[in-house]
Amino acid sequence: MPNPLGEIIPLLELLGTEINILPAIGGAVEELSHPDQEEIEDATIDKGESTITEFAELPEPDPSNIYRSTPILSRKQKHLFRFFIDGSIRTYFLGTGIEANRSFPIELSQIGAAVVSREDDGQPKILLHRSKVLLLLPRQNQGISDTLWEELRKLPKPENFEIVDFTLPDPLSDVKSEPRDKAGAKGRAEMHRLEIDLIKATDDYRNNDSWLILDGSVRFIEQEIWDYWREKESPYVIGVAKSFRKDLYFQFSKRMSSRRKDITALLAGLPYAHRTAVFNSDSNRIGFWYVRIREQKEVDYPLMGVVKVEIPRPKMELIPSDLADLISSCLIAERNVTPYGLDRRWHCSLYPIYIAEQVIKNRFYSKEVLMGCIKWPRTKRGGNI
């Protein structure tokens, strides 16, 4: 069986002959992702919003009581969530490239996204899956020359392969200073783009009774989609984050007597099968709230068993309480099955999202396949440094 990535060998050979490469130990080293990557991203894209001061719910909640009971609503009572999207990434550091007096990391990412639909009987089906292999290189004054970039660009490449300049701006990589971190963040940004692309694939199927859950934040959704949603009644999409930033404060009155609550205090008081009020965020574009999907006695720490729900508000509309209640009630019913023992965030994991993640990861090329095509030409003795 030929190597499925065999087509990129000429490209890597060109790279190997045109620049000096110090290969990573063993040919490639997997970049381990931070365990709370979602939390870091939440803080990154929320930058500047450290205190939440407004509700985005109708009728406006009473600041003295911002918890609402949302009793569990099983699929048999209301099958609200029909589509689930997740993305996954695996990044390898291949080596350090040296061209002229510039040195830079060469990274390779496999990114994938999948949308899983759920049938009436609860059985999940893969509706769509996409994946890409990205060669992440810096360009211009930080990395490879324009000449080599052009040469690389002209070479034939497999359909699912892209060379990406990780110095191009995006919200995730902009905040990184280390080139390897920047490359990794660029890979994640590309993964989110892939996820967002899949949302479009469900446009015709989503409606009032058929919602989509996106794993993580909806803030990555591109402007073009926001514009499209503005013409629609509702996007019928929520983002559910298992990890979220823990440095937020909540204050809903300007009076000095009004207490400022941090997120730990807010969620510690949130009972099981309850949600918080819907808060305003991202300049009125997003409403978000928290739902406790597991009893506190079942978990080790008060913030466990809580998910953050984000809902896009393309028309900056307030979210009706009934809708937030319905979404929360249905979300609590998603808490089982749980990937206990496989994911340390099992307490707030949604099983269909976990399945989507497995679909993607199981379709990634193995390290052996990658290594089969990464063979740099032997460097000159002593090098050109």
Add this chain to the structure above:
Amino acid sequence: MRELENTQKIGKTSATERDPNTSDKFMFWLTPRVIVNPFDIVEVEQVSHEGKSKTYGLVTTLEHRTDSPTHLANFISSNFGELTEEPNTPRQGTTIAHVNVLSNDEEIYMPVPSEKIVKFADEEGIQKALGIDTMDPKDRIPAGLIKMSNGVSAVAYVDRRYILGPESAHINISGISGLATKTSYAMFLIQSILQKTPPEEKSKIAVILLNVKHGDLLMIDQRRDKDFTVEEMEMWEKLELEPKPFDSDIVHYYLPKSHQLGRPNSFIEPNFYKIYAYDLDSCADKLDLLFAQVPDTYFTLESIISEIKEGIRNNEQDFKNVRSWDNLLNGPPLFDPKSGKAISDWRGIRGSSIGVFRRHMRRMVKTNHSGIFVNSRASREESLSEEFLKIKGGHVYVVDIAKLYEHEQMLVFGDLLKTTYSLKAEPPEDREEPVPEKIIFFVDELNKYAPARERTSPLTDLVLEIAERGRSLGVILISAQQFMSAVHPRVTGNCATKVIGKSGSAEIMEPDYRFLENEIKSNITRLTKGELLLSHAVYRQPVKIVFPRPTFKQQEF
């Protein structure tokens, strides 16, 4: 057609890091809502030098795997043990079938690649898988039906050359299936052999059946009372056999004499039969068989028996007047009637040993016998050895030993074996008719006659002789018992065809079942009545078969 093809697709092969596919085994996952059972035969596309080939396999075990790493994860996913919890999305899992490779139609034994479509084999495929397609059609004997989970059935043919020789021979049937399953199967197979033998060949096969239980085989010429069901008729039709009892003009019944004058000692009296009995004359050369169960550590009894056998055969002076059991027990040379005492020493054998012999002899032929021992046979009382030296091809002989004492059963069985063997090895000079080319011998409860003991008895030696050398002479043993482990391993080891019914897990762990793989063994404990596992020399793996119920009348309980 396309629909049928689609319904046959049942999954895809799956090879993983931990569970690779090999030349001998492969695995596949099942598409939801498909039902597959152990012993189903499946086919997968495989490479070939030209075009494609097909690899056939036998499903041995099925397992359900989920993505749950532990049972605790399942407990937690059921909301910490709530029995009523029903998750929105059911836990994902699949059933994995483990398959033993049977064959490849292009003789390619590369491991089956992953991700290949797996289908149920059709009838032709099943026969290719087992190697039946390589059998000469005239050598094919239907041995039962293979029934697959998708409703497809195929005839399991066995090769005549491996049943009746010359390639190999003998069949052994074991299991605790009960209610005459083993006997019924043996009878079905014998019927199948006879029906599928051309008439000119049929007249060269004689069958000897030992009736060891009730009246099981004493009405084999009579049609059973219960009508054949549609399913049974379909089965017979599929097997291309005629559902009929044995023709009465070829069946002969031999029943043992009873204590009652002129009456047989049998559970059932067939419409026609002969009575057999043993006088000293017809039994003298088989006395050792009578003593098969008597411990004889120092071979003293064997010495006495040898002296008596030789004395009577050579009409020695000492034995001139020994013509009956009474003469032997109460007269010279073993007893002095004048003094009324046993002799103190005879041909170097001490009187006490002679006393032991006489005591056992008296017990067996005088005080504790069923009536078959007579001082002199009446004209209607046949000698089995004389009768069986005259057996003819194309005939079936049933010898009833069901009501006999164990020592008598040993004598009769041994007598028949010895006679049959000598008939084939040294046919009587005065015999005018040709000796049957094949003599099929069926006996149940073989463990009695050839037990798995290190030390053998004269009877066990006879059975071993038949098992090991019978094939070359044309004596074919079809034997049955509950536990194969209870039979001498050299007997079962020489059976090229083994049939196993439901058996206990302790039994199948015995070394006698080494020829079965562990996955197959575990299925034996689940076989139901009427289901048997057939291991035949031509087949690469044993298969599960069903067979029709007997066509002849059986004693009802």
